[in-house]
Amino acid sequence: MYREVGVSAVFGVIFLLLFIPLQAYLGKKTSVLRLKTALRTDERVRLMNEIIQGIQVIKMYAWEKPFGKLVEKARIKELKVIRYVSYIRGILLSFIIFSTRVSVFISLVAFALLGNVVTAEKAFVITSYYNILRQTMTIFFPQGIAQLAETLVSIKRIEKYMLYDETDIGRDDVPDDRTSENSSNDKVPNSTQSTITKGSIEDMKYIDSHESLADVGKGNGIVNPVGITIKELVAKWDPLVAENTLQDVSLQIKQATLMAIIGPVGAGKSSLIQAILGELPSSSGAIDVNGVVSYASQEPWLFSGSIRQNILFGQPMEKRRYREVVKRCALEKDFSLFANGDKTIVGERGQSLSGGQKARISLARAVYRQAAIYLLDDPLSAVDTHVGRHLFDQCMRNFLRGKVVILVTHQLQYLQHADQIVILDKGRILDVGTYESLKESGLDFAKMLRESKEDGKMEEEETRSRSGSKTYQRRISETSLESLDQTHDTPVQTEEGRKEGSVGIGMYKKYFQASGGFCAVYWMMLFCVTAQLCASAGDYFLTYWVNKEEQRNVQELMARMSNDTVDVRVNVTTGEDFFGKILKFVGASEEYNNYVDIYIFTALTIATVFITLSRSFIFFNLAVRAAKVLHNAMYTGVTKASMFFFNTNPSGRILNRFSKDMGQVDEFLPTVMIDVIQIFLSLAGIIVVVAVVNYWLLIPTVVIGIIFYFLRDFYLITSRSVKRIEATTRSPIYSHLGASLTGLSTIRAFRTQRILVKEFDSLQDLNSSAFYVFISTSRAFGFWLDVFCVIYIAIVTLSFFLMGDAYGGNVGLAITQAIGMTGMVQWGMRQSAELENTMTAVERVVEYQTVDPEGQLEATGDKKPPPSWPEEGKVTFDRLSLRYFPTKGADAVLRELEFEIKPREKIGIVGRTGAGKSSLINALFRLSYNEGCIIIDARDTGSMGLHDLRKKISIIPQEPVLFSGSMRYNLDPFDEYADEKLWKALEDVKLKSVIQDLPSGLQSKISEGGSNFSVGQRQLVCLARALLRENKILVMDEATANVDPQTDNLIQATIRQMFADCTVLTIAHRLNTVMDSDRVLVMDAGKAVEFAPPFELLTGISGSGIFEGMLKETGKGTYEQLLEVARKNYETIHQSNV
Known part of the structure; x- marks a missing residue:
């Protein structure tokens, strides 16, 4: 240029x-x-x-x-x-x-x-x-x-x-080229399905056989005996918090030991399991684990895939062991209910299954693995009495005999069969010993035993897909599957749709x-x-x-x-x-x-x-x-x-x-x-x-x-x-x-x-x-x-x-x-x-x-209920049917329910797996497709806005959910209540001291999913939410599932006092929680088969004996105890009416 x-x-x-x-x-x-x-x-x-x-x-x-x-x-x-x-x-x-x-x-x-x-x-x-x-x-x-x-x-x-600190947990250095015969019948799923079974079964088989060398029970010549030694362990999740999660914990667990860990909410039971796994970093002390470890988490983790894939989890299929594990984990009956048996597809996080089924599948995965040490974090919390007894006797005591089994539980009736019992409180071990020695020691353990009123818990909500019905659940597409002995391809999740042509x-x-x-x-x-x-x-x-x-x-x-x-x-x-x-x-x-x-x-x-x-x-x-x-x-x-x-x-x-x-x-x-x-x-x-x-x-x-x-x-x-x-x-x-x-x-x-x-x-x-x-x-x-x-x-x-x-x-x-x-x-x-x-x-x-909306949030005109509604809390189910699929011809999960709940009445809802208990809650909150109507205080809930209805019903869900943010936000996202009222609600649910100990009190930050709180504490926060709303209708879905019996009794007393003038619907996962109910609704196959006071159902005055049979499964002692509770409550109600 x-x-x-x-x-x-x-x-x-x-x-x-x-x-x-x-x-x-x-x-x-x-x-x-x-x-x-x-x-x-x-x-x-x-x-x-x-x-x-x-x-x-x-x-x-x-x-x-x-x-x-x-x-x-x-x-x-x-x-x-x-x-x-x-x-x-x-x-x-x-x-x-x-x-x-x-x-x-x-x-x-x-x-x-x-x-x-x-x-x-x-x-x-x-x-x-x-x-x-x-x-x-x-x-x-x-x-x-x-x-x-x-x-x-x-x-x-x-x-x-x-640059984050790395962990050596579960790290293996097995070469990729080591392979072995794949004896599983499961085919590799479609690549668009998020399963955790694809293409690595051979590696997993080698890893298992390699790791099993540590198991002296196989006579493999390892010098160190199988077991766990913990010496003066100090650990905490957050290094910035002064208080330790575990403090001076020392334990010696030898081979062929069944150890039960008990303690109140937030005692550190799950944290001790996590420390053994290496997930909880230690500040001082030492943990020596000799042997292959298997683990069942407190919140069952399932991935999108078949039930069989979830149990095998990449391990080779051994039919004899697999069948035995399925039997010991009480899954045979569940598989028979599914049209596709163990090849039924579960959705993301297993939401097509009940809580009890998820817990048993998680337990089966842990038990199926050939290991020397089994860490079981409260797997009995979501199963009924009969199933719980079966799991404890047939699986933990019998099938795992000769192994190290560490069981976290609130089910105190099983403790007499444990070889060792550890009592934890505030991260410290209060005492360690046998059942008899602790019972005679005079510690609070004996009080916990006396206050335990039942042998177990009812299994939680039913699965929504039963034999002969097709129900679409969260993150699943359930298609035809074959039985265990057949070798057809495992079905895959429906692929995401794609539009065709130009934009x-x-x-x-x-x-x-x-x-x-x-x-x-x-x-x-x-x-x-x-x-x-x-x-x-x-x-x-x-x-x-x-x-x-x-x-x-x-x-x-x-x-x-x-x-x-x-x-x-x-x-x-x-x-x-x-x-x-x-x-x-x-x-x-x-x-x-x-x-x-x-x-x-x-x-x-x-x-x-x-x-x-x-x-x-x-x-x-x-x-x-x-x-x-x-x-x-x-x-x-x-x-x-x-x-x-x-x-x-x-x-x-x-x-x-x-x-x-x-x-x-x-x-x-x-x-x-x-x-x-x-x-x-x-x-x-x-x-x-x-x-x-x-x-x-x-x-x-x-x-x-x-x-x-x-x-x-x-x-x-x-x-x-x-x-x-x-x-x-x-x-x-x-x-x-x-x-x-x-x-x-x-x-x-x-x-x-x-x-x-x-x-x-x-x-x-x-x-x-x-x-x-x-x-x-x-x-x-x-x-x-x-x-x-x-x-x-x-x-x-x-x-x-x-x-x-x-x-x-x-x-x-x-x-x-x-x-x-x-x-x-x-x-x-x-x-x-x-x-x-x-x-x-x-x-x-x-x-x-443009997704189809579920309905109008706020109604207008005459359809909008007044602010004071409901004044009484009377609930009427009028020919109510429910389906989960929007097509009108889809199978109904609830079938033409007709009954009436009186104002301020306390109703217990019970039933076996698949009965329709949680479906009843879905119908009440209009979370699904209802036919017929539900009338609350003379108003049809189907014609009002969804928020008009849902704001007026308090719910304590089975799976407690906390959101990241402050504790105050989790309790009161609308800023409707003063701090004094929030503290009062926390005090009523026995959480006030826990929150006060946090650096910022109500403004303390909650981790994503509430991970910095135990499951039991999360459930108590949900209970505090219900107390704050002061509605006339309360629904409790296993409100105290993950708390110890003593805390459970205190909370039940709080509920009876705080909600005395309210209509309360309680899905019974612990039968003692419904014995003092005014009436018990027994569900079976989507129908109300019994509905009467518990005493009348137990004595044959009303009902067909279903509820009586359920209670008898808890054992003679517990049956008589709870019958007496029902009788006293029945007499009290009738005397007051007179």
């Missing part, structure tokens, strides 16, 4: 060089903002994960709105940073349009002001040079900075993760409507078009100026040759030139000097810069608004969806929409869309300019346009489908990671990390394959676009040779514009295709906005 225009070139290059520090600054700013965006996106996604996991509890508490405010708050913080990042991207994109033009302007104006003549040769040669520099300086360089910033953010996040214009309309409506879009497009008009006008004006200068130069030369005197201000004939007509129209003099040209060129250049920047800010502002509206609409759609939606969609699939798809809408889509708009307007400007110069060039332009259209259409057919495949193969990765993190302690205890890693690799490979296929198709598309662009440039160039042109400016303009169009067309076509591919993310987000 210096050779062409001399020192003038330096001024333009300096302008471009000035962009480097600006771009570097913007790049650094982008890096900082991207890190902030990632952190705030993580926070929002974590919150959404909690909401999806606890959606049933949220619905029953009518907490959708407060959680919506939390999500909205997190979303606003996230979008605030995204907006800044978008503005920076807009500035960098604007540089592409005006940087070259401003540089050309500066160089040419400087060249003209220095007294030189601007010719076509000089003008368009330096324009070509600047176009080359533009590619580097304004496109690739800022893109490189942005990509580097993104990379640095990712590297820092990965580095932070990689319709309607999807673009929805996106633009979300951005602020068509008026806002109109103004944005007006700025875009105006910016391009200014840019193209500047390009064409340059041609006009060059042609005029050349014409003047020719006239000067001719005048000199004829010895005529020529004035510097010549009469330039503009002919039909566009700008010549404009100047004539506005009355400009035909004789004017160079300064007028410079003023016009300057005005057009400044207008281009200003309008282009304004266009970018307006567009990205609309894009952020669209992202906000779409996210809020999707959240509303998902939270208003029925439980059937959550029953049939894995959490990873739902979360995928809120994370990856929403991320595409937030950041990638706006960049691609503005790029497409900018490129196609630029192409339109180029075509217009070239056509003005030589209208015959419109013919090849139209032809090449048609070719490009068909190329793009052909490419999109493939790329769109591949993009959708990539999105759907991403969901199983999220589900797999979620399941793995939830069951981490079980996975480590079984040393099955390799199986999980292999499955993750398989799922990731599938997703990566789709991604790289997409990239390959994109590159192939770009190659063919380049080929046709070269042909088009050749045609444009040759056309001037064939036709000839009087003006060099016209030739230069057409050729430089065509050359500049080459990369632009390729990139534009690829980006337009990418735009449609990215719009599939909008399509997927909008799809969840």
Whole structure:
């Protein structure tokens, strides 16, 4: 350029060089903002994960709105940073349009002001040079900075993760090439199903045989005897908390020992198990574990797959042992109830099964494994008396005889059969000894024994899929399965649906409507078009100026040759030139000097810069608004969806929409869309300019346009489908990671990390394959676009040779514009295709906005109950039937129930597995599809709003759910109550001292899922919530399942006192909790078979003997004790009535 225009070139290059520090600054700013965006996106996604996991509890508490405010708050913080990042991207994109033009302007104006003549040769040669520099300086360089910033953010996040302390728990160094015969009949499941059994059974078999060398019971010559030695162990979960979880714990557990660990809620029982597993880090002391360990967790962990896969957990199939384990774990009857036996598919976290079934499958997995040490964390908490006795006698005492068995339990009636008993309290061992020695010791243990009123607990809720019925549960698709001896493929979870064909214009309309409506879009497009008009006008004006200068130069030369005197201000004939007509129209003099040209060129250049920047800010502002509206609409759609939606969609699939798809809408889509708009307007400007110069060039332009259209259409057919495949193969990765993190302690205890890693690799490979296929198709598309662009440039160039042109400016303009169009067309076509591919993310987000809602949240008019409703608490079931599937022809789980619950009556609900107890709760809260009606205080609950109903019924769910945030928020998300009332509720449930000991009291932070509280403590928090709501109707679903008997008795007394004037429905998992009920409802196969006072049912006055038979299974002593309780309560009620 210096050779062409001399020192003038330096001024333009300096302008471009000035962009480097600006771009570097913007790049650094982008890096900082991207890190902030990632952190705030993580926070929002974590919150959404909690909401999806606890959606049933949220619905029953009518907490959708407060959680919506939390999500909205997190979303606003996230979008605030995204907006800044978008503005920076807009500035960098604007540089592409005006940087070259401003540089050309500066160089040419400087060249003209220095007294030189601007010719076509000089003008368009330096324009070509600047176009080359533009590619580097304004496109690739800022893109490189942005990509580097993104990379640095990712590297820092990965580095932070990689620098976390690692654990040696369950680590194995067995080579990958060690294999053995696979004797399992299970086939490898489809790769889209998130199971933990795929492709690694051989490795697992070797690992088991390798580890079993430590088992001296096999006579393998290991010197150290099997057992566990704990010496002065001090451990705590949070190193920042002063109080230790375990304090000075010392134990010696020898081979062939059945040890029971007991203690009140929060005593440290589960923490001791976790310490033995190596999950709880020790501050001091030592744990020596000799022997292979197997583990059954307190909260049973199941993954999406068949029951058999959950039991085998990657171990080889040994039919004799498998059958024996199934029998010992009392699963034979359950398998007979399932149409598909042990090949029945369980959903994510096993939600298609009852709590008792999940506990027994988890126990079967632990028992099936050949181990020397078995850690059983309260597996008897969710089974009825008969099953509990069977598990203890046949499994733990008999089948595991000769092994080390450590049993955490609240079932004190089994303690007399334990070899050793450990009493824990506040992390310390109070005493260790045999049953007899502790009973005679005078410790609180004896008091606990005396206060234990029953032999066991009823198994919790039934499975919702019984023999002969098809029920769709959370995250499952139950299809036909075969029995144990058959070898058909295990069925897989239903794959995520994909739409076919192009993304319709309607999807673009929805996106633009979300951005602020068509008026806002109109103004944005007006700025875009105006910016391009200014840019193209500047390009064409340059041609006009060059042609005029050349014409003047020719006239000067001719005048000199004829010895005529020529004035510097010549009469330039503009002919039909566009700008010549404009100047004539506005009355400009035909004789004017160079300064007028410079003023016009300057005005057009400044207008281009200003309008282009304004266009970018307006567009990205609309894009952020669209992202906000779409996210809020999707959240509303998902939270208003029925439980059937959550029953049939894995959490990873739902979360995928809120994370990856929403991320595409937030950041990638706006960049691609503005790029497409900018490129196609630029192409339109180029075509217009070239056509003005030589209208015959419109013919090849139209032809090449048609070719490009068909190329793009052909490419999109493939790329769109591949993009959708990539999105759907991403969901199983999220589900797999979620399941793995939830069951981490079980996975480590079984040393099955390799199986999980292999499955993750398989799922990731599938997703990566789709991604790289997409990239390959994109590159192939770009190659063919380049080929046709070269042909088009050749045609444009040759056309001037064939036709000839009087003006060099016209030739230069057409050729430089065509050359500049080459990369632009390729990139534009690829980006337009990418735009449609990215719009599939909008399509997927909008799809969840339109999920069928479960009903109106708030009723209006006469249908809305008064604030004081219900005044009495009378509940009437009128021909009520319930189904879980929305199709009306689906099998009913409850069948035409007709009974009435009187005001303030205390009702116990009992029944065997599959009876319909929890389905009754679902019907009351309208979580499923009801036929018939439920009337509360003369109002049909089916006609009122869901929140109108659910806010008026208190629920203590079986699976306690806490959310991350403060304890205060978990108790009172609406801020309706004073702190004094919250403390009173915590005191009533015996949690006040626990919360007071926390550093921040009510403001203390709760970990995700409430993991920093024990299961029993979480259940007590749920009880405190019920106390605060002060409703007339209370439903308790195993409210005290995970607390010790002493705490249970205290809480039962609290409930009787605090809810004396309320209607209370209690699903009985401990029969002693319903003996003082006014009446007991006995459910069987979805029908109410008995409904009378417990004393009448036990003495044959009423009923058919079902309830009496259930109570007799607890043993003669317990039966007589509870019969006496029922008699006294019956007499008290009748005396009061008299």
